[in-house]
Amino acid sequence: MxxxxxxxxxxxxxxxxxxxxRPAGWLATPMPTDPATLLARARQALAADHPGIDGRLTVISARYTAAVFTVHRPDGADPLVLKLHADAAAYAGESLAYALLNGTAPIARLHAEGDNSRSLLLEYLPExxxxxxxxxxxxxxxxxxxxxxxxxxxxxxxxxxxxxxxxxxxxxxxxxxxxxxxxxxxxxxxxxxxxxxxxxxxxxxxxxxxxxxxxxxxxxxxxxxxxxxxxxxxxxxxxxxxxxxxxxxxxxxxxxxxxxxxxxxxxxxxxxxxxxxxxxxxxxxxxxxxxxxxxxxxx
Structure with a gap:
């Protein structure tokens, strides 16, 4: 080296x-910082937009614009990552990025999108x-x-x-x-x-x-x-x-x-x-x- x-x-x-x-504070409705509120929002997103996906949730990260969770499924299936966006434009941008990159670049796999909850279900990659x-x-x-x-x-x-x-x-x-x-x-x-x-x-x-x-x-x-x-x-x-x-x-x-x-x-x-x-x-x-x-x- x-x-x-x-x-x-x-x-x-x-x-x-x-x-x-964008200046600091640009987002009118940022992601909540309280862990209980975050978990409740994640459970609501799964129920509303991702039927059949359930399990224990843990918070990976919580930022101003987005929160990320691991979904530990009880049926032995591989865990998934749930990502929630606070901003509709940011969600649309990430959805577009996956549409452009899935199959054309080496990125994590997208399993599902939820427009109502502005959520993405992604491949879990802990290693x-x-x-x-x-x-x-x-x-x-x-x-x-x-x-x-x-x-x-x-x-x-x-x-x-x-x-x-x-x-x-x-x-x-x-x-x-x-x-x-x-x-x-x-x-x-x-x-x-x-x-x-x-x-x-x-x-x-x-x-x-x-x-x-x-x-x-x-x-x-x-x-x-x-x-x-x-x-x-x-x-x-x-x-x-x-x-x-x-x-x-x-x-x-x-x-x-x-x-x-x-x-x-x-x-x-x-x-x-x-x-x-x-x-x-x-x-x-x-x-x-x-x-x-x-x-x-x-x-």
Whole structure:
């Protein structure tokens, strides 16, 4: 392993300065914090939207926007994960992410959705990936690249439904409100057009953490939690966080090596990035989003 130059301590710090989409306190009806109230809401969601699924519930996490539970079923069936959203738009966004990524990228399986309760039933994956393996950084880069290119593998009907979010369509549309540099944002999209095709939906913004890389009992490794993935953010945001995530997991790779891993992984998925074009795109992304540092990835 090589030592990184000025690598941030956490993935959150890696994105210092990034234009924020919502201010603190934006959600009028946040998820309750009381455990009893949370469990009651989870039981109500199962009864209303997931008939036949029952069992002992335990709270995995409770945040402002969402709560996650394990459903321990009494019939000996595998446990499931129940996720409840407080915000309808966040639920719709995660449902869209699963629609785009299930079958096209290595992510946790979606079992069912509940529109009325804004709930998702997901595969239960308690086993972490083996971060002691020297092959894990390349595996993570490959999984991230698979998400970024998932739209190129969509069946015809799904691809048609995403026509409004392709690189070509976004180039012709106004820049999103969260972008601070519209001209630089168009440079980012133009770089993606050159690296992929007009039909790419530039998915990005995975919530990358070491604990979100999980292993199935059979050995397959998948990404957990695609809640924050969005079309229009692009995968560059995830590339920028990769050095920090790897460092947290004990792999202190130099930024140049992380860039190489991402280049190799995206090339395997059909991309035409070069080292220079990817660095140019990263600089444009920083200018478009008010990002303060690329942590050596552009050098």
């Amino acid at each position: 090589t030592t990184p130059t000025a690598a941030p301590a956490t993935a959150a710090e890696a994105l210092t300065g990034l234009a924020r989409i 972490p990936a083996d971060w002691t393996s020297p092959k894990t950084p390349a595996l993570l880069a490959g999984h991230v690249a698979a998400v970024h290119t998932a739209s190129l593998r969509l069946p015809g009907e799904a691809a048609q439904a995403m026509n409004g979010f392709t690189t070509a369509a976004l180039l012709d549309a106004p820049a999103p409100a969260w972008i601070t540099g519209p001209a630089a944002y168009r440079e980012v999209l133009a770089a993606h057009l050159d690296a992929y095709s007009p039909h790419l939906v530039p998915l990005g913004h995975l919530d990358l953490k070491p604990e979100h890389l999980r292993r199935r009992p059979g050995g397959d490794v998948v990404l957990l939690d695609v809640e924050s993935v969005r079309p229009d953010v692009t995968g560059l945001i995830d590339l920028i966080t990769l050095p920090a995530v790897l460092r947290q997991a004990g792999h202190e790779l130099a930024p140049a090596r992380v860039l190489d891993l991402y280049l190799e992984a995206t090339t395997a998925q059909g991309a035409r990035w070069t080292t220079d074009s990817l660095k140019t795109a990263l600089r444009a992304y920083a200018a478009a989003t008010a990002l303060e540092s690329l942590h050596g990835l552009d050098r």
